Amino acid sequence: MNGWMGTILRVDLTSRKVVKEVMPERWVHAFVGGRGLNARLLYDEVKAGTDPLGPENKLIIGVGPCNGTIVPGSQRFTVTFKSPITGHYGDSNSGGSFGAMLKYAGYDLIVIEGAADEPVYLWIDEDRVEIRSARHVWGRTTREASRAIMTELRDPNLSTIVIGPAGENLVRCASVIADLGRALGRAGVGAVFGSKKLKAIAVRGRKGVRVAYPEKLEAAVRDTYEAWNNNRAMYDLVAAYGPSRGQLRYGGMLADKNYRGGAPTGWFSMMSFENQSDRYVKTRACFSCSQGCDHLYVVTRGPFKGTYGEGIELSQPMDYGVRLGLYDFDAVLALGTIADEMGIDYFDSSALMAYACECFEKGLLTEKDTDGLRLEWGNQDVLPRLLTMIARREGIGDVLAEGLGRAPERIGKETQKYAMQTRGMTFAGRDPRSSKGWGLMYAVSSRGPCHVRAFLPESMPDTGWDVSLEGILKKYKDPKNRLLEEGKAELVYWYENLLAFKNSLEICLFTSDPWMFSPSAEPFSIPGLLARFYSATTGFDLSEAEVLHVGERIVNVERAFNVREGLTRKDDRLPERFLYEPMPDGFAKGEVVRLEPMLDEYYACRQWDKVTGFPTKRKLEELGLHEMAVDLETLGRLGVD
């Protein structure tokens, strides 16, 4: 096969057996790779009712056909599993170099099943695969463990993914850290690693990837670079400062103190060029990317002197800053560093701390409950301690480690309204009352509320950028439209399908997103570009329409998995604060999310049952998912047309 390596690596940690299987060709055509293939396999191999932290859950790690080629940002990989946070479908993905290395080692997929009886790590050196003891790195931080493994294997250039103490302690929002600084943050992937006593995976590969039509692939890549050049100012800004310049525009959309406001005054000074430049060290790019949007930082003075890490421009200021009312940039970076070292998700851990702070403010948690910690907004002496307690399951941290869905059962039912979650998982640091399409996207996302399942351009207000590259987006040009519910279902539907395909190619979201390209001289079709990458690499022709059709198939597989687990329309929801408490400030002042009409429209676009939210037989059959239609029919969970 061109593009794919044709091999699945299956590792049983209980029996310590490693088997190589041939990748069935019909799967790759129907599901492409990475996210899509993983979802298909998860549906087949992880039965309904499986304990997410039991040995029957699986970790399916997938790359796509373009990984390891010259396609910009072609290095991502997805880990798929049943989520210990939501109890539904879960996946998490990352950049770095792991995805390309895995491909060069000769594999499209790794399936990890069972559970080891003592800590282990997996070493993949092309055809040689070993399950090794990890007793010496168990309990150590992600950085310490990665470096120890590289030293042991005598190769500082191999690629690693590693859990920290949070994953070992089965903290439900534990993350996995790739290549010392990139995070697979969402859905509790680190806890599933921990439940299998799998500390890390190290991989090294030197095999190439066979491309069907190298000249065609080169032409598609050249066109991508040209389109970037047509939007040079944006390219330079992202390269120099990361996506933070876009974040500056989020004033009015932020999660101020647990989403109680959207326009905190401290935001703009914290995000100033001066503040960032003062701590910036250098830029790091993922494999096969010329942008290098990731920026390394170091704190050189003050109480957090010596803190260092990467991602100064990303979610740290939004999550550990705004959510917690903390505007000391060094303290924010210190929290981000603790999270990366402990291996815990930024979004959920900061939302857990914000929930605890609001409970403390309301007197629903007291110093008696918190081992004497005064959980006040912006308290830079206490918040780093609280984060470590969650990762180590100490004191109140043990209760919070159970996640936003479960913690209120222990702390008190009256605190439920302060737990900002859907299906137990929290949101990105952007408030959907100021961006209605985001509200719908959060509510319906298959892996729990996710900001990059549809990544709507309306999240970038007042940019002046033309986001109407695709015909479907033309009618959404008015930037004020982010406050309207009408029409958002069609936009979410279209983007979800597009990104399901892109995630299955496993290429970076940023390197081929409309906002990187506009305003280009010529209209630039994103599905068309993805089709060119796919067709040139694999040799199989795919049209723009087929790109979206394959994406739709993948979204439906994930939905079928969730429906089989018991999900219904009532799980596609948002917290009361977004639905009933008007936004108190900023451009969206007075706004709430009117979710139900958007849901009706969305189900109509998807041709799902409006009452139950179940996929219909007609839709599943049309997408070639006959077995899933039979399964759901047997369970009485098939939608009515």
Ligand code: SF4
């Ligand atoms: S744009 Fe950023 S995240 Fe994407 S591939 Fe390049 S460096 Fe990695």
